[in-house]
Amino acid sequence: MTDTQLDFLRALSRQFPTIGAASTEIINLEAILNLPKGTEHFLTDVHGENEQFLHVLKNGSGTIRTKIDEEFGNTLSDREKRGLATLIYYPREKMELVLADEEDPGDWYKVTLFRLVAIVRRVAGKYTRSKVRKALPREFAYVIEELITEKAEISDKEAYYHEIVYTIIRLDRAQEFIVALCELVQRLVIDHLHIVGDIYDRGPGPHIIMDAICRYHSVDIQWGNHDIVWMGAAAGSEACICNVIRMAARYGHLGTIEEGYGINLIPLAKLAMELYPDEVNNSAFAIRYDEDYDVRDLALDMRMHKAVTILQFKAEGKILRRHPEYGMDDRLLLDKIDAEGKRVCIDGVWHALRDAELPTLDAADPYAYTAAEALCMKRLVTAFRRSDKLQRHVRFLYTNGSLYKTCNSNLLYHGCVPMDEDGSFQSFVIDGTAYRGRALYDALEYYARKAYFENHDEALRRRGLDLIWYIWCGPCSPVFGKNRMTTFERYFVEDKATHREQKNAYYRLCNEERIVDGILAEFGLGGREHAHIVNGHVPVEQKKGESPVKCGGKLLVIDGGFSKAYHTKTGIAGYTLVANSHGMRLVQHEFFESTEEAIRSEKDILSDSQFIETYTKRRLVEETDTGKELQIQIAQLEQLLQCYRDGVIIEQE
Structure with a gap:
């Protein structure tokens, strides 16, 4: 072991000063490696269309509706599922509409709270308890954790959970609690957001979009x-x-x-x-x-x-x-x-x-x-x-x-x-x-x-x-x-021949496998079995039969005309990409009328969804870039453990 490595391990020992502390951290990291990978959400070319962007962000390109379907199956009607989904997207606005016509608000609160708790349990299931705890809203953190955590030591669990819900309603905290649960679902359903360029120009609200992105829990651009x-x-x-x-x-x-x-x-x-x-x-x-x-x-x-x-x-x-x-x-x-x-x-x-x-x-x-x-x-x-x-x-x-x-x-x-x-x-x-x-x-x-x-x-x-x-x-x-x-x-010139802008040769060659493989190799992804390029910038003209999936699925062009300025050209209102532990799914979006209409009519803006890739077995955290980083940390902690056991570094009790 070199002096530099030993210096690093001594520094690491300040964070994990005993064999017990280092061992516990290794166990925790190993547990994380064996969880399903988080869901990644890819958007591009949103061009200032703030209402549509925020809607897609809230619904996770259909991910929330998928979780509702998985949780409730045929026990809820399609109308009830649409209502629940809209509530999760726009809790305050939707509650105001519902409660204006609701004869028994208490009963609605009770049913809605139990349904939301069930969804939170489902979306939280793929994360460690520590990660979920960090995502909980501070005001209701303890109560939410009680509701979503299985209590093996309590004999009458149903009565226990019902009493918590009744108390929330009795204290007139149901509305705020529902908002907290809905926002938690939005927070947990997407682990990471990728914006593949062009937030600005054409639409009216790039500053609103940027405010939302700045508040988002995990994002790159x-x-x-x-x-x-x-x-x-x-x-x-x-x-x-x-x-x-x-x-x-x-x-x-x-x-x-x-x-x-x-x-x-x-x-x-x-x-x-x-x-x-x-x-x-x-x-x-x-x-x-x-x-x-x-x-x-x-x-x-x-x-x-x-x-x-x-x-x-x-x-x-x-x-x-x-x-x-x-x-x-x-x-x-x-x-x-x-x-x-x-x-x-x-x-x-x-x-x-x-x-x-x-x-x-x-x-x-x-x-x-x-x-x-x-x-x-x-x-x-x-x-x-x-x-x-x-x-x-x-x-x-x-x-x-x-x-x-x-x-x-x-x-x-x-x-x-x-x-x-x-x-x-x-x-x-x-x-x-x-x-x-x-x-x-x-x-x-x-x-x-x-x-x-x-x-x-x-x-x-x-x-x-x-x-x-x-x-x-x-x-x-x-x-x-x-x-x-x-x-x-x-x-300044009427002759449209002077307006032409010739695309780079890339756009004529990107359907060739040798070209795409060469690009992947250039950026360090050569030979990867599930490697893809995710690309934006040039709207895919779907109405002319153009496909966003190119080169056998290795290149995904997910600009489908999010901006209203491109709707007549593309025939749709954009693509988004969702990658979870089961595979990659490309979502095609319908035209978005307004937030008000989405709330009133409970209409989502998804029109089609196709799987680009389905994994033969569920992908785990250990197979991701984060997993590789965790494996390095585990190896370093194991070196620290060995140093403690060999007496090279002394434990600090």
Whole structure:
């Protein structure tokens, strides 16, 4: 045994100072290894759709309804099961509706409490008592533990449990107790949540989603391109800030920035009113609003939309002129504008401009801010960096997120592994070094973190800020996955041929087993029997017959159009993936009308479910990544035991 190993064991002995303490911990860990693995829940591309996201989170993509079916079988009607499931999802709201029509609330409380206790017992059964105890709500922890724990020493168990329930009702604590039980079921039914990117943009409530994720008991996030651009905005990237505001304006959700994050957009509003007084009939900067949008804001929002779009092209141009190595010179288009001819040259072809009113463009340097634009941009950067809520959410993304993750033989990433047409990994040069495959992911993540956290080396922070924008839209970015982002063309050019964005070769090759096996090997999962890639980013067009299951089940693309903006394209409202001790199940979701409708009609949003993989025997904790860590801890504790027995380390009684 080396001195380093002995030093480690001496440090471990402070936590387990006796043979008895070390032995007890080994027994506890061995017991955990032989429990069924926890249920993992995978979601992606939620794009600000907070009501649907929260519903899917509450119902565990049908997992709670499955537990109800398992527990009650045919003893409850389908209507009773739907009512119980809805109560578990929305306990306060559902109770208010039920009790308004209930003639005997006491009887309803009694029946409901016993049913909920039965469900809690079932979902808690796969965990250690210690883990369940930690999940219990503090106010009712002792009572819940009594109700769900088998009491062998009590002869009349039924009377014992009934007396507890009657006392809860008599003391007028039934409603709060029901809420506690329902939230406990939600907490226990899913052991871990994976968000495979794109929490932000398009929908109205990414800040609400982030609040829920920050409160969640166990979660990791693989950053999507729409998360990255918000992270860059929080770090102070001018180009990212402009992109974030432009997309919020385009979808009629500037309120997300102003009310959701408390970011003052008055400087942009003033600039827009001064520069673009008449944009009401400008279709290029139309707002795609829904029924909740206040049309009184339309004229101002269109002006702001145009103002921030021009600011974006200028900010991006500054980055591209600093970094010709990005290979994105085709995105430098402001200097290709012929203002007098009202046209622009793209890829050597002249196109008429849909909107030629560009008062802030200086022909000598079209990427330079005017004095008013520079002042506005400075104030916007300050506002984004001083938003406490945004900074809290982005810090959570950094702390609990990454560009990719391997977990329990699954490789999770949002977009793609950039490839050339022959299937080899595409390389990208940063500071003279070429990166590809996993190394590219690692290098880009390093700079994304430097953009936000670097406080000493300003040049390094600036490189990070520029690269975090590149991750958002660069042709070799693993979370973008296209050759170009044709934002300028979509606003200013009628010819839709200029709008095309070619997907990376990855998307044409990912059904080939050699390609998927090569990716798994690159990320350390080569040769694993049950290895999968879980992918988001590109919506699966189910209505055209496209399948989310690719390469014989090795690649699962679970973006089914969670965002309303994609519903007409995909024909569904998203996929989610559930992996438990029995196998992996892909869940297809119907369109979600509203939380109110889900509560009133007791309608869930699941439409189909298919097993991707079914295990021949139930998978245990020992077969998971957590199990491997526990086995290492057991081996270390056994070494400590041997040291105690050999007298190398002395017990501390």
